[in-house]
Amino acid sequence: MKTLQALMLALCLAGTASVHAQVGPTAAEAARYQGLHAAAQAGDAARIASLATAGADLDARDAHGRTPLHVATFAQKRAAIQALAKAGAKLDLLENDRYDAVTIASVANDEETLRLLLSLGASAKQVTSRYDGTALIAAAHLGHAGVVQQLIAAGAPLDHVNNLHWTAVIESIVLGDGGPRHQATLKALVDAGANLQLGDREGRTPLQLAQARGYAEMVKMLQAAKGR
Template identity: 40%
Template sequence: MLAAAGVGDADRVAVALRAGADIEARDEGRRTALLLAAASDRIEVARLLVAMGASPDALDDRHDTPWLVTGVTGSVPMLEALLPAGPDLTIRNRYGGVSIIPASERGHVDYVRRVAQTGIDIDHVNDLGWTALLEAVVLGDGGATHQEVVRVLLAAGADRSIADKDGVTALEHARTRGYTAMAAILEG
């Protein structure tokens, strides 16, 4: 079942489940079928597993879950496939972040826009002392994609005054990096 989930073979997953496979079975990395499907963006498999009761919150040995992986991949269809399972939006990844933080860092605009509507804490501070807004600036490239992430976060109510562990705000980071357009957005 795990191999079938990873390659997106929903029929083989269904057959395995009918034959009695454990829906929460784990591989050597403690990944479930749903996590493998989420990481590979296998939407049909994810929908099947969610309909059968698979957990979107099952942690693997890297402290990833199917839900957290959506922030890394930026897959809005996978986000939508997992929402009916009621994922815990407060589960933290190995860096102490929630899914909106890696999505912001990676410039996944559509994902950030959609996940901001779920009730996720857009001002969550990870173990590095960064919010999604800070990550979009500090780890982004200052270009159009990360500028749009900043706009989306601000429109969703992100607090631009939250500073990092050193007391530096997103605006100050943007100015230091020479991200003039991004700084203008943050000045609002």
């Protein structure tokens, strides 16, 4: 019973983090922005270039630790992202909740912005969030299969274990709904060679977790890969 209660608490906490930690600027915050933050929010690439030439701090922080790049990523302003990168903005900084631009785009299921960030040299390998996770774990949790495939191709660590003792494979199961999106996510991880023997804190393997949740398609997939 205690083990079940602990699992449910962890599920609740992880789900809460997904909903609340990825917080973009509010309308009120955006209205108060000046300089590069305002240009990033508006997607004004020309203004970004002008301010950068004038010596503006490309990595300045707002009250939540967001740089102009974070703001542009939340706003899906890809021209602004390109302008900031061209001017020399750092691509892998973390904001106050310990998210980088890659993880922000991944959680938003924004494949186009993620593709741009990775092409510009942003890393898919960083440890992010209060759970010491990765963009890959966050995307697997949410069943963003296309994002997961991009991150895998960019060298994201397949078997990183967060401080809940979960991998991307485990999160695709225990925080997923067992449906097509999470099945596709799990398949991408399996096909990429993720370690399917790594268990949770109680030693339960992905196969055992899928069986316990009654996720028949995931069980079939994991059984087919068993012993790999």
